[in-house]
Amino acid sequence: MRIGVLGAGQLGRMLALAGYPLAKTFVFYDMSGSPSAGLGEVIIDREGKYLDDFLSRVDRVTYEFEHLPVEVAEKLAKEKPVHPCPRALQVCQNREAEKTLFGELGIPTPDWKIADSAESLKAAAEELGCPVVAKSITEGYDGKGQAVLKSPDEAEAGWESIGHPRVIVEKFVNFHREVSIIAVRAEDGDVAFYPMAENTHHEGILRYSIAPAPGLAKHVQEDAERYIKALLNELNYVGVLTLELFETSEGLVANEMAPRVHNSGHWSIEGAMTSQFENHIRAVSGHPLGNVDARGLSCMINIIGEHGDIDRILELPYAHVHLYNKGERPGRKLGHVNILADSYEELVWRVRNCAQFLPGSPEFKSSLTAKG
Ligand code: AMP
Numbered sequence: 001m002r003i004g005v006l007g008a009g010q011l012g013r014m015l016a017l018a019g020y021p022l023a024k025t026f027v028f029y030d031m032s033g034s035p036s037a038g039l040g041e042v043i044i045d046r047e048g049k050y051l052d053d054f055l056s057r058v059d060r061v062t063y064e065f066e067h068l069p070v071e072v073a074e075k076l077a078k079e080k081p082v083h084p085c086p087r088a089l090q091v092c093q094n095r096e097a098e099k100t101l102f103g104e105l106g107i108p109t110p111d112w113k114i115a116d117s118a119e120s121l122k123a124a125a126e127e128l129g130c131p132v133v134a135k136s137i138t139e140g141y142d143g144k145g146q147a148v149l150k151s152p153d154e155a156e157a158g159w160e161s162i163g164h165p166r167v168i169v170e171k172f173v174n175f176h177r178e179v180s181i182i183a184v185r186a187e188d189g190d191v192a193f194y195p196m197a198e199n200t201h202h203e204g205i206l207r208y209s210i211a212p213a214p215g216l217a218k219h220v221q222e223d224a225e226r227y228i229k230a231l232l233n234e235l236n237y238v239g240v241l242t243l244e245l246f247e248t249s250e251g252l253v254a255n256e257m258a259p260r261v262h263n264s265g266h267w268s269i270e271g272a273m274t275s276q277f278e279n280h281i282r283a284v285s286g287h288p289l290g291n292v293d294a295r296g297l298s299c300m301i302n303i304i305g306e307h308g309d310i311d312r313i314l315e316l317p318y319a320h321v322h323l324y325n326k327g328e329r330p331g332r333k334l335g336h337v338n339i340l341a342d343s344y345e346e347l348v349w350r351v352r353n354c355a356q357f358l359p360g361s362p363e364f365k366s367s368l369t370a371k372g
Contacts, residue, residue, distance in 0.1 A: 003015075003060055003062060004062070005062055007028070009037065012064040013038060015281060018281055026041070029051075030042055051075065055076060062082070062280070083238040084237050085235060102254050105234060107227040108252065110170040110172075113168075114137075114168060115134065123152075125169065132148070134148075136162055146162070179252075180196065180245065181228050182276055183225070184280065192291075193221075193225045194268060194272060194276065196213045196220075196221055198367060207302050208366060209267055210298070210366055214367050228241060240265070242264065270295070295340070299341075300337070301354060302335075306334070316350070323335035337358075
């Protein structure tokens with residue numbers, strides 16, 4: 001079976017690496033002009049001229065990033081199975097549609113309002129009560145196109161800095177930590193849930209994911225499973241879906257979803273019985289899902305900006321290095337290291353030991369280190 005992947009970055013690369021053992025072949029369709037997957041056949045098409053050519057070479061289509069025109073996915077879906085469905089893309093591309101769907105499905109969100117001018121942003125900030133986070137409705141990711149307002153008087157400056165005609169204004173959530181749940185749904189509707197991960201960001205970029213999230217109450221995992229299952233079923237979704245959440249003293253609050261394999265699931269390559277990448281390939285190919293149980297305790301460390309001393313990391317007996325074949329540039333995701341351990345205590349020192357060889361890594365902070 002030939003799988004067509006829209007996008008040709010590291011997520012596509014890892015999908016292919018997981019798909020080859022199942023005898024899948026891959027064709028990547030790249031609109032950016034700088035594919036990095038480094039595997040399979042790549043069609044570079046900045047002007048959208050070779051979509052038919054791409055389609056003729058594949059049996060099924062999936063995607064590795066969500067910022068592609070919904071019309072492209074819809075056009076493809078008329079000819080070949082496209083998983084996940086174009087509606088999932090549409091919802092994820094628009095924060096207003098996304099939060100509305102969450103609300104309809106009973107998934108808790110921060111209180112929010114829409115603003116389409118500096119004045120309405122100020123009014124929303126007054127009604128919700130500051131601090132609030134204003135985010136552009138579309139085209140935002142990794143904290144870009146956002147402003148935190150500590151007082152309604154900051155509305156004018158916030159509006160200017162976002163520079164977008166429509167923004168969602170959210171009440172600032174006082175969370176204990178950020179977590180995510182990754183689930184996969186098969187063509188026959190079977191669903192499997194990975195153990196949730198605890199995620200630490202630095203300067204808007206994910207740095208560390210620990211899975212299973214330490215000290216997570218069973219009912220919290222169950223709540224997250226209920227929420228993501230509601231989304232999967234509503235969208236008649238096939239493939240891997242990620243839901244990013246805040247854990248608060250009142251329970252989980254949803255932030256956003258991603259219709260694809262996710263950075264907070266990279267731990268699953270060695271840390272789970274079946275990785276998120278293999279399960280995505282299984283699902284979009286119409287196969288049964290694989291076991292999602294954790295093999296032990298994992299922490300994923302992102303390699304950002306510079307590679308550091310990879311050879312020293314390769315010497316560590318508990319570290320698994322994954323490089324994306326990309327050049328160094330500040331803030332760029334170049335690879336990740338998965339650390340495995342039998343106890344959280346052991347995990348912490350192993351992560352610290354590894355992170356010292358990654359010069360761009362912030363100090364390892366998590367719920368595990370906070371207690372000590
Ligand atoms: P996003 O682009 O929506 O994922 O937001 C990027 C980051 O901003 C999140 O990972 C949070 O750390 C923070 N953030 C976003 N929305 C809120 C909110 N309503 N309250 C508090 N922090 C937020």
